[in-house]
Amino acid sequence: MDSRRIDTGVGLGLAVLSSVIYFFAGQYTAFGVNTYGPNFFPQLLAVLLFICSGCLVFNALRGNSKAELEGFHKGGLIKVGVTLAIAVLYLFAMQLLGFVISSMMFLYLIMFALGKKQHWRIALISISVTAVVWFIFAYLLMIPMPEGIFSRSY
Amino acid sequence: MSVVYLLEAFQTILSDPSSLLFILTGVTAGIIVGCLPGLTATMGCALLIPFTFGLPPIQGLLMLMGIFTGGIYGGSISGILIRTPGTPAAAATLLDGYPMAQKGEAGKAIGIGTIASFVGGTIGALIMAFLAPQIADFGLRFGPPEFFALAVFGLTMIISISGESLLKGAIAAILGLLLTTIGYDPLSGVPRFTLENDNLLGGITFIPALIGMFGFAQVFRNIEKMEVVPQVKSKVGKILPSFKEVKPLLPTMTKSGGMGAITGSVPGLGCDVAAFVAYGEAKRTSKKPEEFGKGSHEGIAAPEAANNGATGGAMIPMLTLGVPGDAVTAVLLGALTIHGFQPGPLLFQDHPEIVYPIFAGMILCQVVLLIVGLFGARTFSRLINIDIKVLTPVIFLLCILGSYSMRFSFFDVGLALTIGVFAYFMGHFKFPVSPILLALILGPMAEQNMRRSLMLSQDDLTIFISRPISAVFLILAVVMVITSYRKYKKLQKIDNDAKQNAQKS
CATH class of the missing domain: 1.10.287 (Helix Hairpins)
Structure with a gap:
């Protein structure tokens, strides 16, 4: 560059x-x-x-800035853009669908975008990771996670 | 007096098994994050801080100490196994660690590194425990002008070691300082640069900024590099070195641990510089200097003892004066503030019930590190083989949750993502990110103390040079800038000469 x-x-x-x-x-x-x-x-x-x-x-x-800049890798940059877009959509989805469903979708889509093509495997990973993260944050650390349309009204 | 406090602190921690459990959790989590290439100790601490929010202060801080200690140590595992340091602090370790791994002695190299980390870390923690209270006592003499001068000194130190370009380091630091001016002005209450957004009235929240700079930016970098750099797989052999092999290394470990603690205690130098200084010194004084770089045991023991010794050293200026020694301690400083404690000389006076458990916890972390490191090395080294295409999305999710869980705010997540994108491009354009982080800590300290000093002196600027301590810090800051500029020019000249010679030949 x-x-x-x-x-x-x-x-x-x-x-x-x-x-x-x-x-x-x-x-x-x-x-x-x-x-x-x-x-x-x-x-x-x-x-x-x-x-x-x-x-x-x-x-x-004056030609003094000679530091070698890291070049962008085109394919990689596109993947960064795609994952960023998925993350932005995830933020909106989380407010609507709540943490659990949107996180499973997020993990699935990102893994798919990064090139993992075994659908059953990535679906299983997405479900299990979401379950573990939810358990730690919502249950152990008692952090109120977004529930979206599934929120309980008292 | 401090020994009594320290013993009491040990008693407090050891009498409560849950405290030990949090140290164990912290150390293990730190090693896991540290050993995964592409996840630095800074990022690890940033990612794991949210896990301590719900804990009582002491337990939360003990877990953070564990993460810090484990993170710095964990970096060496991937350095030895796949020649990719998990953290910059482990860069010196791979010089001899990787050649040992090539000889089929990776396990032994990890074993020596673990024992060295324990020895160095314990020495560093002890030096911290006995030196910090004295420095805090001295710090009690500081008023606003001294704290302002100290903040300026801290910033110049950081800029001067911030990579290839001093100028880019300075620009990064100024941008960081400008970020700290967003929100209510603490002295007059005037809102600044808030763009009429209520979420910004309290300023840029530390955790989202941190996760953006060190979490998201790294995730984006990993995603981009995934295309070009293939994942390397690793194997480990026997872990425990024999006592006969460790005994001759003990003097090197002890000396390097002490050197690491002293180097780490200078703001701006940090664990990575400490490791290289100790490596150079060990090579200089070694009976077998020719073995360095080819799998020397001393070449692993010295940097590992030094970088873990430096963890204790780097805590000294952070706890006593509120000036972080490096990026990781800046994160810890932020974490302390989140738990309601403002590091500085007054912390020792007002909250000894927090300070001494930190010291005792740091020492206990080393013991836990030795046990977990030796028994878990094989498991940790398997983690390096986790598919990066699975790991990266999980880290991405944790970054999002980490920035959300501070205030349960989606605005914070958006802010962290935005900062992450900026930091990602900064990395590409060779602008260092660490000065921004340190400026976020030192900015409010600099501004508030500068303006308080000027109120005291009724706008007389000479207050900063008429008080001896403040004058000394400012002179040191100027000397620092001049010497690092000269060094930079000298290095540039050597580089140019080398290029010209290469062209001629």
Whole structure:
């Protein structure tokens, strides 16, 4: 991966971010506080971030950023995207269907997406892992797990 | 006085079998997480903290100590067996551990590593138990300017060892500090950067941030690498080395344990640096230096004793001054805060009932580690062979549950996932993540103490250099930055020269 292009892009992005932070932080004022109020620390950090991102861009343009960046593996990146999408769907599913059903589906789908094709085996693993995790969290640690539409009303 | 407290703490723990059970659970869970390649001790602690939420404070903390000790040790098992250190702290161990495994002596290498971890860890824990109260006493003299200077010093130490680029380490630390400004300003009550979202009023919650940076990001990395890197399988032979083999290693273990504890106690250095320092020293003083790198017993004993010794050492600044020694102790500091205790000199004064059981627990963890390590090595090494396509989804699920169970909030899970995606890309772009974690701990300490100092001095900035302790820390911070910049430039020059020579030839 071209580290120069990445570093320049990241540096410019951070410079914009630091300017936005500086601007917004300037609005935080409080009465009865000395000169160094709630705006001071974020603004100081924004200035430091701006300087550092400037240095990053400068180094990149001068050809000093020679660190070998890890290249993305296309197939792997797609799998990351797919699993992330499944995780986001899982969060919604958990609120609707509760922990048990959605977790079994989540584990099954992720294992399938990662290349496990033996349906019975991954179904069995999904059910048993969900059962163990539910037992530990809900029963032993007494953490209230989402029950979705199956929630008991008292 | 502290010996009496320590003995009382032993009595408290030993009289309650459930405490021992939690140590055992923690150590075992730590070893399991540590020995699985791709799961670091930091990630292990982050993942397992939610399991301690429902426990009474002492039991919860004992379990965390166990996870920490076991996690650092567990990394060596996969290092020896498949040349992939489970944790960075075990990177030095594989230099001699893997050659031994190739000779068919993997079991013996694990056995020596376990005994060395026990010896080093016990020395580290003892040094912690006797040194920490003295440092905490000294820390009582600290006021806001001193704590601010200490936070700055801690941050510079961390940036300076944060990987290939100082600049990227500094940027990561600043981003971490900026994250700490989200939420109510603790001194004036003004909400900052909350984007009118009520979930952010209390700031970025520590556990979701932690799980995002070290859990989700690692899961994504594992998923991506699954495509390219095949899983390596392992085999173990006889575990227990004979007494004749262990006896000559005892001086190396003892020395390395002590060195590890001292190195680990310097904020920023941590267990991995301690292991390499001890390895270098053992090689330098060894009667058979030529055997190093080819399966030397000393080459395993030294780094293993040092990295477990460093666990005790790294706890010293964390407990006494509230400055974590490395990423794992930063996690432990966060866990202590979640259990309602603020590490720092006052912890020793206000909560001796917590501090001394931590010391005693740390020593007991080493004993449990020895027993579990020697008897369970064969089982743990089998775990390395678990299909990664099954293991990764399970870890993914645990990360989601871990970030949910802190406040039972789906917002926290979303936040952790978002941070995870950022951390994943940061890793690709060579931005270190550890400085963000440490900045999350040190940020509030730096800001609050800076502003309190300026209130005391009525906006006079010289307060930071007119007080001796604060001035010393700030000077040390500047010296640290200059020396690490020089070292970085020197390394760059060596690298360039090597490349030029390679081109010429």
